[in-house]
Amino acid sequence: MSRQKQTPMRQQNPQIRIHNFDEVPLGYSEEEAMIEAERCLQCPTAPCVQGCPVSVDIPRFIEHIKNRRFSEAIATIKETNSLPAVCGRVCPQESQCQGVCTLGIRFEPVAIGKLERFCADWEAQHGGATHQVLPTKEQHVAVIGAGPSGLTAAGDLRKKGYQVTMFELFHVAGGVLMYGIPEFRLPKEIVQREISALKAMGVKIELNKVVGQLYTVDDLMSQGYDAVFIGTGAGLPRFLGIPGENLNGVYTANEFLTRTNLMRAFLFPEYDTPIKVGKRVITVGGGNVAMDSARTALRLGAEESIIVYRRSEQELPARAEEVEHAKEEGVKFQLLTNPVRFVEKDGAIAGAECIRMELGEPDESGRRRPVPIEGSEFVIDADTVVIAIGNGPHPLVPRTTPGLDLTRRGNIVADPDTGQTSREGVFAGGDIVTGAATVIQAMGAGKRAAVAIDHYLQEKRAGKE
Amino acid sequence: MYKILSKRTLGPQIREYIVEAPEIARVAKSGQFIVLRLHERGERVPLTIVDADTRTGGVTIVVQEVGKSTREMGDHFAAGDDILDFVGPLGVPSEIENYGTVICVGGGLGIAPLYPITRDLKKAGNTVIGIIGARNKDLLFYIDQMDSVCDELIVMTDDGSNGNKGFVSNPLHDIIASDREVNRVWAIGPGIMMKVACNVTREFSVPTVVSLNSIMIDGTGMCGGCRVEVGGEAKFACVDGPEFDGHKVNFDLLMSRQRFYHEEESCALERYLASEKKEEGALV
Ligand SMILES: Cc1cc2nc3c(=O)[nH]c(=O)nc-3n(C[C@H](O)[C@H](O)[C@H](O)COP(=O)(O)OP(=O)(O)OC[C@H]3O[C@@H](n4cnc5c(N)ncnc54)[C@H](O)[C@@H]3O)c2cc1C
Ligand code: FES
Numbered sequence: 001m002s003r004q005k006q007t008p009m010r011q012q013n014p015q016i017r018i019h020n021f022d023e024v025p026l027g028y029s030e031e032e033a034m035i036e037a038e039r040c041l042q043c044p045t046a047p048c049v050q051g052c053p054v055s056v057d058i059p060r061f062i063e064h065i066k067n068r069r070f071s072e073a074i075a076t077i078k079e080t081n082s083l084p085a086v087c088g089r090v091c092p093q094e095s096q097c098q099g100v101c102t103l104g105i106r107f108e109p110v111a112i113g114k115l116e117r118f119c120a121d122w123e124a125q126h127g128g129a130t131h132q133v134l135p136t137k138e139q140h141v142a143v144i145g146a147g148p149s150g151l152t153a154a155g156d157l158r159k160k161g162y163q164v165t166m167f168e169l170f171h172v173a174g175g176v177l178m179y180g181i182p183e184f185r186l187p188k189e190i191v192q193r194e195i196s197a198l199k200a201m202g203v204k205i206e207l208n209k210v211v212g213q214l215y216t217v218d219d220l221m222s223q224g225y226d227a228v229f230i231g232t233g234a235g236l237p238r239f240l241g242i243p244g245e246n247l248n249g250v251y252t253a254n255e256f257l258t259r260t261n262l263m264r265a266f267l268f269p270e271y272d273t274p275i276k277v278g279k280r281v282i283t284v285g286g287g288n289v290a291m292d293s294a295r296t297a298l299r300l301g302a303e304e305s306i307i308v309y310r311r312s313e314q315e316l317p318a319r320a321e322e323v324e325h326a327k328e329e330g331v332k333f334q335l336l337t338n339p340v341r342f343v344e345k346d347g348a349i350a351g352a353e354c355i356r357m358e359l360g361e362p363d364e365s366g367r368r369r370p371v372p373i374e375g376s377e378f379v380i381d382a383d384t385v386v387i388a389i390g391n392g393p394h395p396l397v398p399r400t401t402p403g404l405d406l407t408r409r410g411n412i413v414a415d416p417d418t419g420q421t422s423r424e425g426v427f428a429g430g431d432i433v434t435g436a437a438t439v440i441q442a443m444g445a446g447k448r449a450a451v452a453i454d455h456y457l458q459e460k461r462a463g464k465e
Numbered sequence: 466m467y468k469i470l471s472k473r474t475l476g477p478q479i480r481e482y483i484v485e486a487p488e489i490a491r492v493a494k495s496g497q498f499i500v501l502r503l504h505e506r507g508e509r510v511p512l513t514i515v516d517a518d519t520r521t522g523g524v525t526i527v528v529q530e531v532g533k534s535t536r537e538m539g540d541h542f543a544a545g546d547d548i549l550d551f552v553g554p555l556g557v558p559s560e561i562e563n564y565g566t567v568i569c570v571g572g573g574l575g576i577a578p579l580y581p582i583t584r585d586l587k588k589a590g591n592t593v594i595g596i597i598g599a600r601n602k603d604l605l606f607y608i609d610q611m612d613s614v615c616d617e618l619i620v621m622t623d624d625g626s627n628g629n630k631g632f633v634s635n636p637l638h639d640i641i642a643s644d645r646e647v648n649r650v651w652a653i654g655p656g657i658m659m660k661v662a663c664n665v666t667r668e669f670s671v672p673t674v675v676s677l678n679s680i681m682i683d684g685t686g687m688c689g690g691c692r693v694e695v696g697g698e699a700k701f702a703c704v705d706g707p708e709f710d711g712h713k714v715n716f717d718l719l720m721s722r723q724r725f726y727h728e729e730e731s732c733a734l735e736r737y738l739a740s741e742k743k744e745e746g747a748l749v
Contacts, residue, residue, distance in 0.1 A: 169685050171502060171509075171550040208552040210685055214488055235687040239699060246692055246699055246718055248725045255688035263508065263682070269736055272508035272534055273682075274729035347721045396685060396704070 004107040007036040009114050014328040018298045021183040021266055024325055025089075025114075030068070033118040037065035039103060040110045047100040048112060053444040054080045058097060058112055065115060071126070074119040081116075082155050083148065083443060085124065085190045086177060088117025090288075091440050092319045124193060131201050134161035139457045142167065142225040144211045144397060147175020148439045149430025150231035151195065152446030153453070154203045157229075160454050164202075165225075167209040170262065175233055177439070179262040180254070182292050184299070185322075188261070212396030217404075217426060226460065227425045227453045230412060231446060234431035235394040240284065240387060244342025249278065249349035253289045253388035260296050278383025280304045282352055284339055285388035286311065291322040293386040294331045305331045306380065310338040310357050310370040334380065338372065343379060351381040391436050401426070411435055419449030427453055467501075467551035470523050472544050475606035478530035479574070480539055481515070487522030489514075489553045495581035496559030496676065496708055499524065500684040502550035503538060510534050511681045511703070513578035514554060524553070527577035527606075533733040540741065555684045556707050559674070563590040565648035568640060569615070570633050570662055571597045572654025576607050578676055579653045584614040586651075592616050594647075596636050602627035634661045641669045649674070652711060656723065660716035667712050675711035677702045679722060694718050 001007075010026040011017075017024055028036065040062045048058040056077055064073035077084045093099070093113035101109030139162055143154045146168035154164045172178050174191045199205060211217065217228055237252035239245055256275070259265040263273035281297035283290050286309035297305045307326070309316065312335050316323055327333075336357045343351040356376035359368035393410045405413040405422035412421055412428040419427035429445025431437055468485040475481050489499065498513045516525035530539045542548065559582045567586050571579035576597050587593045593614065598621030599605045605620065605627055612618045619636045620628030629636070633654070641647050650673040652662035659675045666673040679691040679702045686704035693702050694715035700706065 169552065170683065171552075208550050209488075210552060210555065213553070213555055213685075214492065235685075237687070237689040239689075246694055246722070248722060252689040255682060255690040258682055258688050264506075268729065269733045271506045272733065274726045274733070276726065276729065394685075394687065 001035050001038045003039060003103070006039075006108045006111040006114075007032050009111075014330070017184065018295075018329050021299055023187050024184050027121050028114060028118040030070070030122075033065050033115060034068065036111050036115055037062045040066070041103055043102040045102070047102060048097040048110075051097040051100040053096065053438075053440045054447060056081050056097075056116075061119065062110065062112075062115060065119070070119060070122045074123040077116060077119055080447075081443070082152055083194050083439070084116050085120035086148070086186060086194065087440055087443070088113050088115075088120055089186050089190075090181060090319075090438075092438060094320045096440070124190075131155070131159060131197065133159055133201050136163060136202075137161040137457075139163065139226040139461070140165065140224060141227045141229065141453060141457075142220045143229045143231065144217070145175060145230065145232040145430075145432070146173035146195075146205060147231055147233045147430060147442060148177065149233075149432075149442035149446040149449075150175070150229065151198060152443040153229045153231065153427075153429065153450045154446075155198050155201065156447055156450030157453060158198070158201045158203045160450070162454075162457065163204075165204040165206060167206050167211050167220075169208070169210040171207050172262070173205050173207065175231075179258045180289070180292070182257065182261055182296055184295070185292065210396065212400040217397065217401045217423075221425065226457055227427065229419070229446070229449055229453065230397055230421075230426065230428040230432060231430045231442070232394045232397050232432045233442075234391040234436040236392040237387070238390045238392055240339060240389060242339060242341050244344055244349070245387070247342055247344055247349045248347060249276070249383060250342060250385045250387065253283075253285070253293045253386050254391065256293055256386045257289070257296065260300070266300060275300060276384070277302050280306070280382045281384040281386065282306050282308055282339075282380060282382040283386040283388055284308050284352075285390070286316040286318060287388065287390070288318045288322055289390075290386075290388035291318045291326045291331075293388050295326055295329055297384065297386065298329055298331065302384070306334055306382070307331060308334045308337050308339060308352065308354060308380070310336065311367065312336055312359060315367050336370065338370065340377065342385065349383060349385055351379045352385060353377055353379050391431075393432050393435070397432070409435065415452075416445075417448060418452035419445060420452060425456065466547040466549065469542060469544050469546050469548065470521065472542070475527065476603050478536075478539065479527065479604070479606060480530070481525060481527050482538075482542075483518075483521075483523040483525050484548060484551055485522050486524045486551050486553070487519075489551070490517040490519055490522045490524050493517040493524060493554040494558035495561065495585045496578075497554035497556045498684070498707065499526065499551055499553030500555060500681065501526075501548055501552070503534060503542065504549050507549065508534055509550075509682055509684070511555070511678070511684055513676070513707075515577050515581055524551075527574065529574045532730050533737045536734065536737060552684065555703060557705070559585070559651075559708055561585045561589050566592040566594070566646055568594045568596060568637060568647055568650045570637055570650065570652040570654070570658075571595075571611075572633050572658035573599050573604060575654030575658070575676075576605075576611065579651065580607050580610055580614070582651055582653075583611060587614045587616075594640065595619065596621065596633045598622060598628075598633040600624065632661070633658065634665050637662055638665045641666060641671055647671050650711075651675075656716050656720040659711060659714075663711040663714070663716070673711035674708050675714060676707045677709060677714065677719060678707065679719060680725065693722075
């Protein structure tokens with residue numbers, strides 16, 4: 001064991017993996033996990049636990065791994081995190097648990113995310129404990145949206161004995177985990193495994209149900225649901241607002257990724273949904289969504305995949321591992337650059353006219369504001385463009401629920417500790433409240449809302465008696 | 466799973482299905498659509514709701530077999546079979562009120578979505594003139610249905626094989642140019658037909674509603690693939706429409722975007738037809 005360096009995780013060779021959609025990191029063996037667990041100092045302050053949005057007892061689960069008690073390790077994680085196989089793979093550990101790891105002050109922090117993933121995968125292989133569900137109560141909760149926030153709220157409420165029905169507009173549950181995050185980063189089988197576990201607990205999932213179109217929140221309340229949780233996410237794609245954005249060949253990241261992940265366009269024509277990727281693909285943006293799009297483009301056959309981002313490398317909001325993987329795979333980074341117009345040829349996209357940027361004074365986010373350098377315009381040729389500059393709140397539920405307070409941007413206003421909205425019995429959490437954030441934050445919100453809904457329904461019950 | 470209650474052939478490669486979807490049938494309004502997916506490997510196909518029966522829970526759709534999925538549906542999905550996914554109602558309903566005199570223009574498959582709107586406009590008290598047309602008489606359908614909800618119905622075919630010879634825009638122009646007062650026009654059909662119809666009505670400043678069938682994935686405002694340009698602004702056909710002020714729509718962009726996957730669509734169709742042939746051969 002080395003105190004300085006993390007135990008590396010084996011991964012697919014970049015030259016090979018850019019031609020397939022299989023998962024990139026291959027996981028730790030039991031021995032590797034135990035070696036990595038050995039690095040943990042078991043420091044009494046355990047800053048990592050505070051760094052975790054759902055306060056997983058990290059030192060305890062790592063101690064279990066160290067002693068080859070894998071089933072105790074996963075049980076420890078699952079006390080507070082119901083989707084460890086997902087979180088181990090997609091959480092921004094470097095800005096959470098690992099970012100504050102005591103070992104990280106001098107050396108590389110403990111690879112907490114990789115260990116979490118190991119535990120979840122170990123459980124999947126060895127068969128884990130089933131969840132305990134309390135005797136079924138009379139009261140019924142509707143959960144709208146089957147993303148991480150909704151799934152977490154549903155699971156926690158079901159464990160407490162409530163009847164739970166989820167409503168999801170897509171033909172599968174999982175939210176961004178299914179339609180957004182690519183297979184090579186989060187195999188869909190893993191997401192579906194988690195969802196099967198929820199169903200086995202008795203959570204009902206109604207697919208193909210668009211709330212706001214088929215029925216409203218008020219309709220659900222009058223159908224007899226005692227409380228509603230809204231976890232409908234940030235599904236509304238944003239645009240740059242520059243000329244040429246509607247040209248053929250300009251995709252939103254949502255469309256690009258939905259076609260590929262949810263509709264499996266990478267298997268066209270075996271699957272019926274097509275996708276069109278040219279030789280040179282530009283992805284605009286610097287977050288996880290942009291990295292996912294740029295890496296997907298390579299796998300769909302692009303010869304060159306270029307990220308265009310208006311700030312510098314330091315400000316890239318993506319997970320560090322994603323940036324690293326993208327670079328290994330040959331994704332190019334055109335930093336401090338912003339498109340001003342898309343160039344057309346025969347009705348389709350031919351390139352992006354960009355302008356170079358420099359960093360000026362810090363803005364409200366604390367990051368230095370990018371300012372265009374006058375006269376620095378140049379054209380990058382491209383036959384496909386993916387716009388990955390963020391998503392706004394999905395508007396259907398907010399728009400059709402009278403009395404629901406919204407922010408200026410259209411997000412639902414909810415108490416951060418309880419998810420309580422301006423409407424009695426209506427709770428909300430995840431990206432629909434915070435704006436596009438992270439899986440773990442959405443889960444945390446689902447968890448807190450489940451506690452608050454439980455309180456609310458207990459009071460309601462007491463009031464009736 | 467959503468059961469097909471009935472299937473009927475309206476013309477060569479045009480079929481009407483009634484699909485059991487009681488929740489949708491209960492709330493569907495004219496102008497709205499559904500998205501269906503036939504099977505696990507299927508694509509999401511948007512189709513207009515032609516009729517909804519709250520009693521039987523049936524939702525009527527009309528499908529023209531132009532691509533692989535619609536062909537497959539025609540060949541392999543019969544009454545009693547199940548469709549895997551059926552989502553709706555999607556989109557904003559038509560604005561039905563008593564405008565006075567309304568002309569409802571439908572071209573080709575556009576006659577299907579036009580029918581419920583025409584019916585509801587008639588119910589709302591309008592004087593309704595229907596103009597429907599197709600390339601030839603075989604491709605015309607719903608003539609009787611349209612006739613039963615119009616005060617006057619004009620039938621056109623490009624080749625004159627039924628009704629008058631010419632395009633639907635010809636009588637549209639004649640009526641509007643005459644001294645009859647026309648308060649509003651609905652025009653639904655291929656992009657080029659809607660574009661020409663709008664050019665006619667723009668000249669006489671008659672407000673015109675069109676229904677845009679752009680390429681869609683989710684149908685709920687999440688992918689942006691369906692975006693169209695209306696009054697210089699990007700709009701999502703699935704949630705802001707599908708109906709828009711026809712005088713503001715950029716039809717050239719609509720048509721160009723509709724053709725984007727032409728190559729892939731032909732490839733999928735050819736592959737499908739080839740595999741069908743093989744199967745047929747195996748059966749013989
Ligand atoms: C490409 C991509 C990559 C990402 N990578 C990461 C990452 O690496 N790490 C990380 O932590 N986070 C990542 N994120 C962010 C993370 O996925 C989200 O923050 C998280 O999924 C939010 O969860 P949620 O439950 O609030 O919403 P979502 O996951 O968006 O789920 C909302 C669900 O509600 C459904 N819905 C919406 N409206 C309705 C309606 N009217 N009726 C019925 N159902 C409805 C939607 O279909 C969806 O299934 C990524 C996001 C994207 C798009
Ligand atoms: S179909 Fe996806 S936004 Fe309209």
